[in-house]
Amino acid sequence: MKVVVDMNKCQDHGQCVFAAPDVFRMDDDGHLAYVPDPDDALRDEVEEAADVCPLQAIRIED
Amino acid sequence: MDARIVVAGASLGGLRAAEQLRAAGWTGGLTVIGDEPHMPYNRPPLSKEVLAGRAPLASLAFTPKASAADVEWRLGTRIVAARLAERTVELDDGSVMSYGGLVVATGTRPRRLRCPGPLAGRHTVRTLDDARALRDELTRPGVRVVVVGAGFIGCEVAATAVGLGAAEVTVVDPLPLPMVGPLGDLLALVLLKRHEERGVRFLLGGGVAAFAGDDRVTGVVLNDGTTLSADVVVESVGSLANTEWLEGNGLDLTDGVLTDEHLRVGGRPNVVAVGDVARFPNARYDGVPRRVEHWSIPTDSARHAAKVLVGADAGLAPFAPLPTFWSDQHDFRLQSFGAPALGLDDIRVLDGDPDAGDVLVGYHCHEQLVGVVALGGQAAARGAARYRADLLKQPALTA
Structure with missing residues (x-):
């Protein structure tokens, strides 16, 4: 699975981190960091992360 | 369930309901009906980035999931009435559509x-x-x-x-x-x-x-x-739930459509409500049914209601979302987790200084933390997020 975050849209709300902590995290400066090619077993939580992003900045490319 | 599922309302709640019905295994017909001419779009930027001219209008549209590619969208169409006993809805062009399942997602309008x-x-x-x-x-x-x-x-x-x-x-x-x-x-x-x-x-x-x-x-x-x-x-004096079309079905439509703890409407197994039109009891708190106008609710409630509607709800715990909202104003952001409004009698500063800079505030009920709100920048929001796990672990409030 390929995950793309539009960093121009991202405002560091961090909702994705709650939904998919294995894929998304906030770095020490409070900015989003993420795994661009997570295991397919994490699809459900990545989809939830994409759903809850207030800026709708997360895209899943199969 | 035979026939099709009709989703009444084509905003975030309607979109998520359609997507989650597919995710829950519904392969039958699925029609989403909405009175606006637009495909579902994100509303929070309307009072901020869109007004300020920083967000192009095209950037607001949600991208429906591939699983919902075959959903029928009836936009610019208003549902004027429903007969739940007959499982039909009447559209503003006079036509009548029958359904096997109905999702109420008609949202609110400004008062x-x-x-x-x-x-x-x-x-x-x-x-x-x-x-x-x-x-x-x-x-x-x-x-x-x-x-x-x-x-x-x-x-x-x-x-x-x-x-x-x-x-x-x-x-x-x-x-x-x-x-x-x-x-x-x-x-x-x-x-x-x-x-x-x-x-x-x-x-x-x-x-x-x-x-x-x-x-x-x-x-x-x-x-x-x-x-x-x-x-x-x-x-900006509040909102009214769009429930007039449901009148005449014996439902409690006092400030939204009343649901049970699984978002079912009127005790019917084939009618659910999602989003800010739903007045639901939150099992996390006092069980008093309330409408919640937070952006997170359509997504959370659609996830739950879709399972209920397709009968994939064996062992499903009652709907108990952790409320969360944010608000951007000037150069600061408010970030809330939990239910601050249930703890207004015992408000404590948890961190920071109310007179300057970032501040983190806790709301308590019977000595239990029920909500946190951060005001300020990134650091404040992260501070609030640290309490989120605690809020999730709290025992349910008794009324």
Whole structure:
């Protein structure tokens, strides 16, 4: 699975981190960091992360 | 279940319901019906980035999941009535559609002030078309803006108007402080000060009696008789649930459609409600049914309701979302987790200084933390997030 975050849209709300902590995290400066090619077993939580992003900045490319 | 599932409402709740029905295994017909002409789009930017001209309108559209590619969208179409016993809905073109399952996702509309005076020049902010029309007016040079209602949307619009360079921005509300209902005195006082420092004027403790002007509003007449000059008025005085189409079915439609703890409507296994039209009991708190207008609720409730509607709910615990919301105003953000409104009698500063910089506030009920709200920048929001796990672990509140 390929995950793309539009960093121009991202405002560091961090909702994705709650939904998919294995894929998304906030770095020490409070900015989003993420795994661009997570295991397919994490699809459900990545989809939830994409759903809850207030800026709708997360895209899943199969 | 035979036939098709009809989703009434084509905003975030309707979209998520359609997607989650597919995710829950529903492979039958699926029709989403909405009265706006647009595909579902994101509303929070309407009072901020869209008004400010920072978000192109095209950037608001949600991208439906591939699993929902075969959903039938009936846009620009209003449902005028439903007969739940016969499993039909009637559309505004007079046609009748039968369903096997129904999702109520018709949302809310802005409440309007019922005062004498002209209508032209008075705006609300709920739809894309609303925001476009308001932006055209707010960007006129020297514009004087009066915002009626000091809640979140009113304060966001006021902040945006100041940022756009409006000549005067005044917020009017009968309550003594902005956002005091959901946030309580402590933060409301801080927010009042921070808004005033950034150029918003507040006239609090009095209501609106009338609008001045002939063809178009030129001022706002307050209850004490004074008149505020205004080129543009924004009404942000709460919302009304769109439930009229459900009348005549014996449902409790007092402030939204009442649901049970699994979002079922009227005790019917084939009707559920999602989003801010649903008045649901939250098993996490006191069990009192409430409508919740947070952005997270349509997604959370659709996930739950879809499982219930397709019968994939064996062992499913009652709906118990952790409420969360944010609000961007000027250069600061409010970030909330939990239910601050249930802890207004015991508000404590958890971190920071209310008089300057970031501040983190905790709300308690019976000595139990029920909500946290951060005001400020990234660090404050991260501080609130640290309490989120605690809030999730709390035992349910007893009524």
